[in-house]
Amino acid sequence: MTDQTHPEVAALLERSHRLGSDPRNTNYAGGNASAKGTATDPVTGGEVPLMWVKGSGGDLGTLRAEGLAVLRLDRLRALPEVYPGVEREDEMVAAFDYCLHGKGGAAPSIDTAMHGLVEAAHVDHLHPDSGIALACAADGQARTAECFGERVAWVPWRRPGFQLGLDIAAVKAANPQAIGVVLGGHGITAWGDTAAECEANSLEIIRTAERYIADYAERTGAQPFGAVVDAFRPLPEQARRERAAALAPVLRGLAATDRPQVGHFTDSRVVLDFLAGAEHPRLAALGTSCPDHFLRTKVRPMVLDLPPDAPIEDTVTRLRELHAAYREEYRAYYERHAEPDSPPMRGADPAIVLVPGVGMFSFGKDKQTARVAGEFYVNAINVMRGAETVSAYAPIPESEKFRIEYWALEEAKLARMPKPRPLASRVAFVTGGGSGIGRATAQRLAAEGACVVVADRDADAAKAVAEGIGAAAGGREADTAVAVAVDVTDEEQIAAALRAAVLAFGGVDLVVNNAGLSISKPLLETTAADWDVQHRVMARGSFLVAREAARIMAAQGTGGDIVYISSKNGVFAGPNNIAYGAAKADQAHQVRLLAAELGGHGIRVNGINPDGVVRGSGIFAGGWGAQRAAVYGVPESELGAFYAQRTLLKREVLPEHVAAAVVALTTGELSRTTGLHVPVDAGVAAAFLR
Incomplete structure (x- = not known):
C-alpha cells in the first residue's frame, strides 16, 4: 500500500484541505496536521507504527501526499531519552531525520515533536485568529478558562520546538477531559482518536472562541480600536486608489533599499477600520505575535502619521523620514538582542506600511510573498481586535520575537530556498x-x-x-x-x-x-x-x-x-x-x-x-502579411520562408x-x-x- 492510498493518509489530506481552505481556521502555510497508523515495512514484511505529518513549508489547504513527512513512531517516541534539555533543543531537529521511514517524504518541521509526543492518533495545530486573540490577551489563561472551562487547557508561551511538544504532551496527560490547548502567544492544538473527531475538536475550539469574543463585544460595546478619528477616515474609493497608486512606487523604492521587492496593496474594510481608530498607532507599535505572523510581517509595521488628504509632497517627505527612522529602530532592535552566533541582519526595511485612510502596502521577494505578508497582517489586526475586546492585546516579548526571527533553524530554512530566477522581483x-x-x-x-x-x-x-x-x-x-x-x-x-x-x-x-x-x-x-x-x-x-x-x-x-x-x-x-x-x-x-x-x-x-x-503575429494576420506578400510576389503562406532566404543565416x-x-x-x-x-x-x- 502506498502513502497515497493508505486510508489514514487519505483522511489526513481531506481533513487538512477542509481546515486549510477556511481562513478563519488558519493562515496560508500556517499550522500542521498529523495522523498515526501502521503500515507494512517493505524490508521485514511486518507492521510498523508510523506518523504522517505536514512537512516544513507546506500549506494545509493544498497539501499533497508528497508534502507529508513520514516517521517511525517508535523511534520518534524514543527521542525524549536522548533529549539534552531546552538549551540544546534545536539539536533534536536533526534527530528527526533518523526517524524517517523509507524515503521519508517532506522535511520534518519544527512542530514534529508536538504531533509525535502527544498521545493521540490525530493532532491538529492551527493559527485561528480567534484562538490567537485569547492566546495574546493580557490575561489569556483566565480568558481561556472562562471561554472553555476544563474542555481546553492553557500552555504558557514557549518557542516552537521539542520542549513545547513535551509540554503539550504533559498537559494532555494531566487533563484527560481536554480536547485541546491554547498555546500562549501562538495558536491552538487539538487532538482526537479519529480524523473526524480531531477535526470536530479543532472547529469547536475555533468557533467557541469566535462566539465568546462576539458575545463579549455585544455585551460590553467594546471599541477595540478606539473611537474613530475624523482625520483618518477612509477616502472615497476612487480617491483612495489614486492616492495609493501615487504612493506605491515611492514606498516600493523605500522598501527595496536593501533588496528588490514586489508590492501588494490592500484597502479592505478590516484594514481601513483599524487605521481609522484612535488606538491604531499604539497597537501597531506592539507588533504582531504569532510566530507565523511576524516572520512575514517583521516585528512591527511602518505607520504614516499624516491624514490621507495631506499634500502629496508633504506625505512623500514624511514617508522618507519615517523610513529612515524605521531602519534605525530595526538596527537597534537587532543589536539589542543579537548574540555572537546570531545570523547577520537580513534587512532593515519594513514589510508592512500602513497609510490611514488609504490602506496597507505589503512587500516581499515576489508577489505571493508580498500578498501573504498582507494577509498575515490582516490576521494580526483580527487578533488585536479580539484581544482588545475581551482584555488587552499583549504579544510575546520583543526578545522572543527576535529569537524566532533570527533562529538558526529559520536561517537554515532560508538557505535551502532555491536561487531566485534572473528577473525575480521585477x-x-x-x-x-x-x-x-x-x-x-x-x-x-x-x-x-x-x-x-x-x-x-x-x-x-x-x-x-x-x-x-x-x-x-x-x-x-x-x-x-x-x-x-x-x-x-x-x-x-x-x-x-x-x-x-x-x-x-x-x-x-x-x-x-x-x-x-x-x-x-x-x-x-x-x-x-x-x-x-x-x-x-x-x-x-x-x-x-x-x-x-x-x-x-x-x-x-x-x-x-x-x-x-x-x-x-x-x-x-x-x-x-x-x-x-x-x-x-x-x-x-x-x-x-x-x-x-x-x-x-x-x-x-x-x-x-x-x-x-x-x-x-497579429500584425501580419491583420492584412500586413498579404500586403507584403503582394509587394514581393510570393504567396502569403510562404512569406516567412521568403524573409528567411534573404538573410545571411537563412533562418526565419x-x-x-x-x-x-x-x-x-x-x-x-x-x-x-x-x-x-x-x-x-x-x-x-x-x-x-x-
Missing part, C-alpha cells in the same frame, strides 16, 4: 502583449521570474495570455500576471493601465514598447490618415507609455529598463513602406534620446530591430527570438548598456547599423 509592462512578439515576450519574462502586466487593446487576448502565464506558474494568476485593456493612443488609458500595474505589483521596472500596426502602401497611395494612425500607435504611443512609466521608475528610485521593439525597417528602406518605416525610425531615435535623458535615473533604454516576424525570425533578446537586455548581464539597438533579423546586410 515588474514588466508589455504593450501589444495579447499576440505575437508581445505574447512571447510576456511569457518569457514571466518564465524568468518577472511579474507581468499584459497590456493590449484586445482585452480578451490580454486576459488569455495572463491566464496562461498563471497556469504555467501553477499558482494564483494574479501573483504572476494581470491583464489590462489599453489603447496606446489614449493618454488617459495609458495612465490608468500603469496605475493598475502599480496597484497590482507596487510599481514598474521594465517596459516593452511593442504595440503596433502596419500599413503597406506606395507613397502615392498613402493617405494622411494612414500616416497619422501609424504614428499615433507607434511613435506617439511608445512616447506616451515611456513617459508615464519613467515617472513611476523615477519615483521608485531603483532604475529600470525600457525596451522598444523597433524594426529593421527603421534603418532599411523597403518598398511601399513609407508610413510604417518612418514611424519605426521615430521609435529608433526615441531610444537614443531617452537613453541620454533617463540615464541619470538609472533607467536604461534599448531597442530591438527584428526582421519580419510572420508566425503568430520567430516571436520567441525577439523575446530572448528582451531577456538578454534586461536580466543584468548587460547592465552597462543603454542606447543600443540589437538586430534580431538573422542577418539582413542592408539593415546593418552604421
Whole structure:
C-alpha cells in the first residue's frame, strides 16, 4: 500500500484541505496536521507504527501526499531519552531525520515533536485568529478558562520546538477531559482518536472562541480600536486608489533599499477600520505575535502619521523620514538582542506600511510573498481586535520575537530556498502583449521570474495570455500576471493601465514598447490618415507609455529598463513602406534620446530591430502579411520562408527570438548598456547599423 492510498493518509489530506481552505481556521502555510497508523515495512514484511505529518513549508489547504513527512513512531517516541534539555533543543531537529521511514517524504518541521509526543492518533495545530486573540490577551489563561472551562487547557508561551511538544504532551496527560490547548502567544492544538473527531475538536475550539469574543463585544460595546478619528477616515474609493497608486512606487523604492521587492496593496474594510481608530498607532507599535505572523510581517509595521488628504509632497517627505527612522529602530532592535552566533541582519526595511485612510502596502521577494505578508497582517489586526475586546492585546516579548526571527533553524530554512530566477522581483509592462512578439515576450519574462502586466487593446487576448502565464506558474494568476485593456493612443488609458500595474505589483521596472500596426502602401497611395494612425500607435504611443512609466521608475528610485521593439525597417528602406518605416525610425531615435535623458535615473533604454516576424503575429494576420506578400510576389503562406532566404543565416525570425533578446537586455548581464539597438533579423546586410 502506498502513502497515497493508505486510508489514514487519505483522511489526513481531506481533513487538512477542509481546515486549510477556511481562513478563519488558519493562515496560508500556517499550522500542521498529523495522523498515526501502521503500515507494512517493505524490508521485514511486518507492521510498523508510523506518523504522517505536514512537512516544513507546506500549506494545509493544498497539501499533497508528497508534502507529508513520514516517521517511525517508535523511534520518534524514543527521542525524549536522548533529549539534552531546552538549551540544546534545536539539536533534536536533526534527530528527526533518523526517524524517517523509507524515503521519508517532506522535511520534518519544527512542530514534529508536538504531533509525535502527544498521545493521540490525530493532532491538529492551527493559527485561528480567534484562538490567537485569547492566546495574546493580557490575561489569556483566565480568558481561556472562562471561554472553555476544563474542555481546553492553557500552555504558557514557549518557542516552537521539542520542549513545547513535551509540554503539550504533559498537559494532555494531566487533563484527560481536554480536547485541546491554547498555546500562549501562538495558536491552538487539538487532538482526537479519529480524523473526524480531531477535526470536530479543532472547529469547536475555533468557533467557541469566535462566539465568546462576539458575545463579549455585544455585551460590553467594546471599541477595540478606539473611537474613530475624523482625520483618518477612509477616502472615497476612487480617491483612495489614486492616492495609493501615487504612493506605491515611492514606498516600493523605500522598501527595496536593501533588496528588490514586489508590492501588494490592500484597502479592505478590516484594514481601513483599524487605521481609522484612535488606538491604531499604539497597537501597531506592539507588533504582531504569532510566530507565523511576524516572520512575514517583521516585528512591527511602518505607520504614516499624516491624514490621507495631506499634500502629496508633504506625505512623500514624511514617508522618507519615517523610513529612515524605521531602519534605525530595526538596527537597534537587532543589536539589542543579537548574540555572537546570531545570523547577520537580513534587512532593515519594513514589510508592512500602513497609510490611514488609504490602506496597507505589503512587500516581499515576489508577489505571493508580498500578498501573504498582507494577509498575515490582516490576521494580526483580527487578533488585536479580539484581544482588545475581551482584555488587552499583549504579544510575546520583543526578545522572543527576535529569537524566532533570527533562529538558526529559520536561517537554515532560508538557505535551502532555491536561487531566485534572473528577473525575480521585477515588474514588466508589455504593450501589444495579447499576440505575437508581445505574447512571447510576456511569457518569457514571466518564465524568468518577472511579474507581468499584459497590456493590449484586445482585452480578451490580454486576459488569455495572463491566464496562461498563471497556469504555467501553477499558482494564483494574479501573483504572476494581470491583464489590462489599453489603447496606446489614449493618454488617459495609458495612465490608468500603469496605475493598475502599480496597484497590482507596487510599481514598474521594465517596459516593452511593442504595440503596433502596419500599413503597406506606395507613397502615392498613402493617405494622411494612414500616416497619422501609424504614428499615433507607434511613435506617439511608445512616447506616451515611456513617459508615464519613467515617472513611476523615477519615483521608485531603483532604475529600470525600457525596451522598444523597433524594426529593421527603421534603418532599411523597403518598398511601399513609407508610413510604417518612418514611424519605426521615430521609435529608433526615441531610444537614443531617452537613453541620454533617463540615464541619470538609472533607467536604461534599448531597442530591438527584428526582421519580419510572420508566425503568430497579429500584425501580419491583420492584412500586413498579404500586403507584403503582394509587394514581393510570393504567396502569403510562404512569406516567412521568403524573409528567411534573404538573410545571411537563412533562418526565419520567430516571436520567441525577439523575446530572448528582451531577456538578454534586461536580466543584468548587460547592465552597462543603454542606447543600443540589437538586430534580431538573422542577418539582413542592408539593415546593418552604421
